[in-house]
Amino acid sequence: MGTRLGELVERFGGRLEGDPDIEVTAVTPLDRAGASDISFLSNSKLRALAARSHAAALILSPADEPEVAASFAGARIVTANPYAYFARAAQYFAQFVDAARLPSPEPGIHPTAAVHATAQVDPTAHIGPHVTVEAGAAIKGGAVVDAGCYIGREAVIGEGTRLFANVTFHARCIIGARGIIHSGAVIGGDGFGFAQEGGVYIKIPQTGRVVIGDDVDIGSNTTVDRGALDDTVIEDGVKLDNQIQIGHNCHIGAHTAMAGCVGVAGSARIGRHCTFGGAAMINGHIEIVDNVHVTAATMVPNSITEPGRYTGYFPVARNADWERVAVLVRNLTSMREKVRALEKAVKALAGDK
Amino acid sequence: MGTRLGELVERFGGRLEGDPDIEVTAVTPLDRAGASDISFLSNSKLRALAARSHAAALILSPADEPEVAASFAGARIVTANPYAYFARAAQYFAQFVDAARLPSPEPGIHPTAAVHATAQVDPTAHIGPHVTVEAGAAIKGGAVVDAGCYIGREAVIGEGTRLFANVTFHARCIIGARGIIHSGAVIGGDGFGFAQEGGVYIKIPQTGRVVIGDDVDIGSNTTVDRGALDDTVIEDGVKLDNQIQIGHNCHIGAHTAMAGCVGVAGSARIGRHCTFGGAAMINGHIEIVDNVHVTAATMVPNSITEPGRYTGYFPVARNADWERVAVLVRNLTSMREKVRALEKAVKALAGDK
């Protein structure tokens, strides 16, 4: 019932130190792993814990191997990126788990879903309970993947795009292959566009679409608005956590990831391979280049033109300390005046001599 | 199949410079407009782009007209508020678009919706898939509007209030005419009210309602809680973007707009014609007067008694710079002490002389 270590290495690579006929059935954390488990060491600080593990085998890096090998009795799979190896192995073992143990992943359309007759849904896609797919929308399926394939994202073998319960996928929007849209997400609601006249708002029809690439994950209750005239675009491999808001006409570059509660205002253009910590807020109509990393709870009002990490939140403190500091922050202009006056006075005193 | 410029001007006003028999079929951005399109110039900085446009006609202001007319070959509709004119023209053309191209707007109740027998739903309203409308709730319809009417919001001709897919509209709540509630929004969930005793929370029943006026838009996954004893009130013309949270017993004044991710704590009372940038946070039990504009990512802890723009977020910087600044902010008390000591020392030195 288990999988031979030899087969794992054939599938996912790595150098095996130990008996290829040892069988394992699950990937398990170091401290809980037992005789039928494989575990992993993704952080050198845990070497001692790894050495004491009861796992049948460990996934670890060449740097950690010598020290761990000295005391760990089981087999080792040595690989440059143990965490990525763990992810693939865990995906592999997940397919043997009773389907009932994970959110329903079977292909097909749940009888309670409302899928418009003109929507195109690939037969490998999964459409969960109470999902709504509107007219002209397109849900693509999974690519056919060779059984022995182990490269990157294609390791999720043969799975089509999945829309979990209560997702709303509005008219004419598109999502590519191997995507996941978690429950309650809304794709293609109207953008927030109004003209103002005499203090009253006049709605601007939102006639663009949302176009989502391949291998995109969208979290629970996240919202992505359709474009006003042009489209909102989410490129391949983007990962959005829960409760994120993406405004109309945004463009999110490939392999960018955003943690929960991030907000991106309309027409922002974000590069590739960026990361955004939770509740980061991105202003509209700005541009962020590739490889920018924004810390959680940071407001980005203007474009960022150079890669790097950017931060901007008020440091937390005991409330009484914060209150003192907040008063001083409010009055910084007065402190600057005092410093200027001092500079003048000292200059005068020095000149006097 | 197009609409004559002459007819547009009859409907929506403005002064036409050019042939009234030219026909246009869509409103299109300056850079993409072609021979059957009308475009608009809402920002004088784009005059040069407008002059080169291939549009059949342009909507522009009297101030922009002379310069653009000198080089632009097509017709012009001159009006004081080109952006509002664009919004109305776009609404007008949207009605000719294949219904399948926009989120489903037809009147009627989708067969998958669960509408309680005691709820009142106007026959012109649209209730989308998987919407829930509970007992005693009221969804009003659209006003009857003259065919020739072009004034303000009524330009959305004959449309009833629409609840898109997966909306939950709880018992006894009310929404007026011409409103839109986008997918996943929850109107009338319980407010967050508890008494505490011995460290344990005791729920306070939330028996008020949510009462929403006419011409209100509520964004995807936005939540508006019912009042505790009294009602939560959203006045006419309020526009709420996605993922907004409005606590129980709040009162939002007419024609106030909030961008995505704003949070308003319970019993806040907000004036008319206010605007709130994304993720602004408003404390409970405070009052904000009319015409207040709060910048994105700003926390408002106390009442605001004078109109104007208010801001409060930490400026973003490269992470290393922010870390230095954050330490200095934490230690502002010590910097103030140093400045005070310097003031004393300088005074002493000056007195010595």
Add this chain to the structure above:
Amino acid sequence: MGTRLGELVERFGGRLEGDPDIEVTAVTPLDRAGASDISFLSNSKLRALAARSHAAALILSPADEPEVAASFAGARIVTANPYAYFARAAQYFAQFVDAARLPSPEPGIHPTAAVHATAQVDPTAHIGPHVTVEAGAAIKGGAVVDAGCYIGREAVIGEGTRLFANVTFHARCIIGARGIIHSGAVIGGDGFGFAQEGGVYIKIPQTGRVVIGDDVDIGSNTTVDRGALDDTVIEDGVKLDNQIQIGHNCHIGAHTAMAGCVGVAGSARIGRHCTFGGAAMINGHIEIVDNVHVTAATMVPNSITEPGRYTGYFPVARNADWERVAVLVRNLTSMREKVRALEKAVKALAGDK
């Protein structure tokens, strides 16, 4: 049709000053209460208002009783915690209100809900319209409560756990007795877990559960992610407002409350009896001890090891003032240099003398 004050005192305790045969039918705010209402005074500042109230009876504290008794003509129930007494009395009267007036609370599964055959739903639980309950999930019922019981939370007599409309309750998750999950909430969506390789994200299967204790309230559109390998845990009595995001593997201690829009990143461990103001953001992999109170809009990047109130948001100001202050904050390093230079100069001047 009303309830005798004598019966209220038998149920909920307190000392009655006045006629036990007076009947009341509802709990009503001081300023609106009439001859068939009971009202409450939870804040001594409102003594004058209480004294003028037209209520048949008042709930108040021993400290407020003498002054109010001097002028208020009705009966009084004197109790140490009038607000908690009010909550219980309001719960009691709510049961007599027409069921249609409150969000549907009847036990049973709405015909539009999709409940998996293997899910366990207690017969006293309420499952609303379009709710999804996946395989292996467990929804527990209400405890049997003595008719005369008046202690704390059990005062919500005989009610089972309720899932309101459009809730998604994913596979294998568990919720205990007397819980409420408000509309649109998603329990047990995948956590946000990826390994990275060559700039591409590889999904880590999320095989843990969400385990929720008794007496837990979860607000509208709140999301609680399932654990990666272990479980996400919400202990007894936790109260979560709307639009909150709880990451995978978090542990929220008993009787902790969070206001709307709070975000908690993965693997955070939060103590008991904590409170979090709206939009507070908690970093992942940190620990917060019991009895910590975090102010709204505050980012907590590191562990908090001592009880108390913690705050960290930028003070709001008129925009022009904020802009000046923001420039000074950015340049605090330069101000510190100036202060240091002054200190040197003054020292030199003092030495010169």
